[in-house]
Amino acid sequence: MTHVLKIENLQVAVEGKPILRGVDLEIKHGETHALMGPNGSGKSTLGQAIMGHPKYEVTGGSITLDGEDLLEMEPDERARAGMFMAFQRPVAIPGVKMADFLRHSTTNVRNPERKEGEDLIPMKDFRRELKDKMQQLQMDMEFARRYVNDGFSGGEMKRAEILQLAMLQPKFAILDETDSGLDADAVRLASESIADIGREKMGLLIITHHDKLLVHNPPEFTHVMLGGRLVETGGSELAEELHANGYERIRAAYPEAEAENLAMAGE
């Protein structure tokens, strides 16, 4: 069975203000989708709503994973069902070591039925696997002993997110600007890692401004968001066009969505 993530007419509000105004999107396992659009158009909101952030209130529409209603699930249940999001700005958890966090996380995602307090995956196996994955990402093992995102540089944060992607092997991953704040070398490394870990092995939704990420991960589909709607969908050539020319054509072609985008961005 091919896994399918299906979003229909999704409407999302934050603190009572509508952000997404009816988004339709279907991603099949193995596909790579790019989500582009100007700042404030609602791209990150889509990611947060898919993962179930409590601040993002779904006011209409549906999200299903293989027909199961994701909106009925808590964030941890969504993760256990095979969803993942790499955060644009992951929060620090002082005092919690990366390795401990990842061992809990990996255990739960691999054993979705696990109850609190039941066995974690054996330390030896976990260490070996973590070490392999960290070597692939050219990360020092010392990193596993650091506190989650605490005092991380921008590059370290993004690599830590990719490490989690590699360990958790979700069915679908949303990468929210995983390339932002990185220098050219770091972007290349991140792009190659994502291609290696996720391309064709997951369904990917890549939210990006950068073309490097897409060079290594050419999308089958490119979606353009404006004013909380997906106004255009194309292939990888659409991503190339937007990188080359910006959003002027899009803004002009969809004046209604552009007005809503300006209103949202103005707040």
Add this chain to the structure above:
Amino acid sequence: MATEITPDKNDEAESIGEINKYDFRTETEAVFKAQKGLNEEIVRQISAMKEEPEWMLEFRLKALEIFESKPMPEWGGDIDINFQDIYYYLKPTDGQEKSWDDVPEEIKETFDRLGIPEAERKFLAGVKAQFESEVVYGSVAEDLEKQGVIFTDTDSALKEHPELFREYFGTIIPSEDNKFSALNSAVWSGGSFIYVPPGVKIEFPLQAYFRINAQNMGQFERTLIIVDEGAEIHYVEGCTAPMYSSDSLHSAVVEVIVKKNGRCRYTTIQNWANNIYNLVTKRAVCYADATMEWVDGNLGSQLTMKYPAVYMMEPGAHGEILSIAFAGNGQHQDAGAKLVHAAPHTTGQIISKSISKNGGRSSYRGLVRVEEGATHAKNNVVCDALILDPESRSDTYPYIEIMEQDVSIGHEASVSRIGEEQLFYLTSRGLSETEASAMIVNGFIEPLVKELPMEYAVELNRLIQLQMEGSVG
């Protein structure tokens, strides 16, 4: 203590099913059972039972007078104790047991479930276990004896080392100090007595293990530690108490003397049942270039009032207090610290971390005093509070008394709530909300937990996890 001692201190996997072992009672028949209540006759009886010298009987009787004349403290928490409804002395077996084989089966069962044999296997140190009011099992590692270290229960020390005992007993915390030190002085029983000779450095932590196990029974242990010049010791005590329905009182007195260049760390992890009043007086004096560290973890109890103190008496003395308090439903942790700079060039630090949840209340109450003439004293206080829900409460009462100009004093305090973003981040990675909260709380206290011996760190992480279950949502 948990019986499983895992090589990885963060491996708290198999913890949840074990809650019951902290909540059991073993049927025991006390050979001698004192009557409830407190009066001169009871105090005389305790002293006679213990075959004590006359001076100790007089000490007890004087303390009883002081106790009766002192009012209840008017600060801290609400204390509602009927002092006539408490047993002041219970003796579970006829005498001091020589070896593990001689320990009565019922008592052994209790200790088995508490992990005492494992603790002994793990450390070749002496394990002192106080069961009810008397030490029934103890062993002292041979190498300690060879080095001249005395590690025994306080009652035996009075008999076996009378001069050393009398020289220091009651000198750090006199009976007049407060109502509960007076009470302890009148009815004290058990506790640990340690003497470390000059230059002797004990490489492994010495552990005591005790618990209350009789309804309405007060436990009034008395600990005295003398660290002679250049000597070093790390002493560890931990408690888990079974749950009982009526009020119970634990009121200990701990006195520590650290002489020139000596070093003492005293680590406590306490997890009392919800009906226990835990009113403890702990104080150390620290001489030239000596270091005293209190590491104090308080969980459970109805009310804990405990403020470990270090008096820095000579130049170069260093006092440090690390305190963790966890207040759950119906619990009030009034915990803190006291540092007194009584000499120039003394340094002190207080780090306090408190967690309040389900309507629990935790207070930091601290005193920093710099005496006149204590120039170049340096002191730093950091207290952080984490509040898990709107019903819970945290207060800070920092008192600073400075009688000298040329000093450096710092104080930082923070109060925070578990952040929505932190919870979302962890849950979006597959952790349940309870696991995520427990992880955040454990992270919050990590800077202190990493100072604990490994199995205590495992235990504390487990206790926190158990305390967190079902707490959020």
